[in-house]
Structures are given as structure tokens and as C-alpha cells.
Amino acid sequence: MTHLKRYLPLLILAIGLILVFTSDLGRFLNLQALQTHEAALRALVADNLPLALLTFIGVYALSTALSVPGAVILTLAGGYLFGIWVGGAATVVGATIGAIAVFYAVRTSLGATLRARAEASNGRLKAIIDGVAAGAFGYILTLRLIPLAPFWLVNVAAALAHAPLAPYALATFIGIMPATFIYSGIGAGIGDLLARGEAPDLGVIFQPNILGPLVALGLLSLGVTLYQRRRAKTGDAL
Numbered sequence: 449m450t451h452l453k454r455y456l457p458l459l460i461l462a463i464g465l466i467l468v469f470t471s472d473l474g475r476f477l478n479l480q481a482l483q484t485h486e487a488a489l490r491a492l493v494a495d496n497l498p499l500a501l502l503t504f505i506g507v508y509a510l511s512t513a514l515s516v517p518g519a520v521i522l523t524l525a526g527g528y529l530f531g532i533w534v535g536g537a538a539t540v541v542g543a544t545i546g547a548i549a550v551f552y553a554v555r556t557s558l559g560a561t562l563r564a565r566a567e568a569s570n571g572r573l574k575a576i577i578d579g580v581a582a583g584a585f586g587y588i589l590t591l592r593l594i595p596l597a598p599f600w601l602v603n604v605a606a607a608l609a610h611a612p613l614a615p616y617a618l619a620t621f622i623g624i625m626p627a628t629f630i631y632s633g634i635g636a637g638i639g640d641l642l643a644r645g646e647a648p649d650l651g652v653i654f655q656p657n658i659l660g661p662l663v664a665l666g667l668l669s670l671g672v673t674l675y676q677r678r679r680a681k682t683g684d685a686l
Contacts, residue, residue: 478518479638482525493529501530505542512546513553515600519543523628527635536625536632543628544621547603551616554607585615592623 482489493500508522526535588611591602606616
């Protein structure tokens with residue numbers, strides 16, 4: 449019974465992922481579906497904004513927890529339906545909740561097994577685990593600010609590194625804000641593009657004038673983390 453309880457969070461996520469793919473819900477995660485159902489979605493927002501926001505946050509949290517492809521489309525939809533700031537804020541909250549769900553599921557179920565395999569493989573996951581273990585908040589913040597590692601991989605690595613929940617959640621919440629509000633801003637103006645039959649430039653995040661500041665923030669965060677780690681070691685030595 450105890451064994452089953454340990455694997456229950458992961459089992460719930462697995463069942464959810466199977467249901468999503470077998471029900472073909474992925475077909476709704478595209479710009480065409482957003483345009484097709486625009487009237488119904490905007491009516492829901494206009495009639496009951498709190499319910500619409502809670503529904504959006506719940507859907508985003510679930511898609512993040514299940515690592516369903518299409519996060520960018522959902523982020524665009526948030527800006528499209530609620531505007532830059534409200535849509536962006538709802539996205540950040542939903543993504544953070546989903547990331548915490550993955551963190552909890554991995555940590556309580558497969559943490560020890562996956563960590564042993566990561567240690568043996570000495571690959572990318574192992575490198576992230578070592579970094580998180582060295583300084584959870586700063587390292588996770590860096591990985592959230594600079595889109596170098598997949599979102600789900602950071603979630604799993606943080607769980608395997610036994611990162612404290614509070615620094616993990618806070619670093620995720622803060623770190624995903626810049627990119628989220630950039631895409632939310634694109635989503636807020638996407639209506640005119642769709643009406644003209646054009647597609648938004650989703651690669652905008654990699655343009656030098658946008659990626660540069662994000663990388664700078666990430667490196668600053670990493671630098672502070674490494675400095676604090678070195679200082680702590682020096683203190684121990686003394």
C-alpha cells in the first residue's frame with residue numbers, strides 16, 4: 449500500500465498523458481484552432497472572466513505537468529484572450545503550478561532510481577543535477593531565463609537533485625516571466641495577423657536584441673550563485 453502511494457503522483461500524470469494523446473486534444477493546440485474558436489472563447493472571457501482565467505490556468509498547469517507540446521501556443525492564447533499582462537500573469541502561474549506537480553511526482557516516485565541512472569550516464573541530466581545541487585535558486589533561475597534546456601528536463605533534474613521546493617518554485621516563477629510576457633505580447637496582437645492569414649514570428653525570442661538581455665540576466669544569476677558557493681567553501685575552509 450505504501451509502495452502504491454509512493455507511485456500515485458506519477459501514475460496520475462501517466463494516465464493524464466495517455467488520455468490527452470488518445471483523445472487527440474493536441475489538435476486544438478494550434479493557431480488555426482484558436483482562430484476557429486475565437487468567438488466562443490471571447491464570449492466565455494466576456495461572460496465570466498474569473499472562470500475563464502481559472503480554466504486557462506488549470507489547462508496550462510495540466511499541459512505543463514504532462515509535458516504536452518504546445519506551450520507556446522497556449523502562451524499566445526493567453527495574450528490573445530486576456531491581454532499582455534493578465535494573460536502573461538496567468539501563464540506564469542499555470543506553468544509554475546505544473547512545474548511543481550512534475551517536481552513532486554518525480555521526487556516522490558522515481559527519484560532514487562532516476563538519480564542513480566543519471567549519475568551512471570554522466571550526461572546532460574547529470575550536469576544539470578550537479579548544478580542544481582550546487583545552488584538551487586540561482587542555477588534554476590539561470591536555466592529558466594536562458595532557454596538552453598527543455599522546461600521538463602529542468603523540472604526532473606531539480607527533483608532528482610533534491611532541490612528545496614521554495615527556491616525551485618520561486619526561481620521558476622521569476623525565471624519564466626521575461627519569455628512569457630514576450631510571447632504574451634505577440635499573442636495580444638495576433639488577431640490582425642490571423643485575419644490576414646499570416647503567422648507570428650515565434651523565433652523572436654532568439655533575436656539578438658531579445659536573447660541578449662536574457663542571457664545576460666542568466667549569466668548574472670549564475671555568477672552570483674557561483675560566487676556564493678565559492679565564498680561558502682572558503683568560509684568552511686577557514
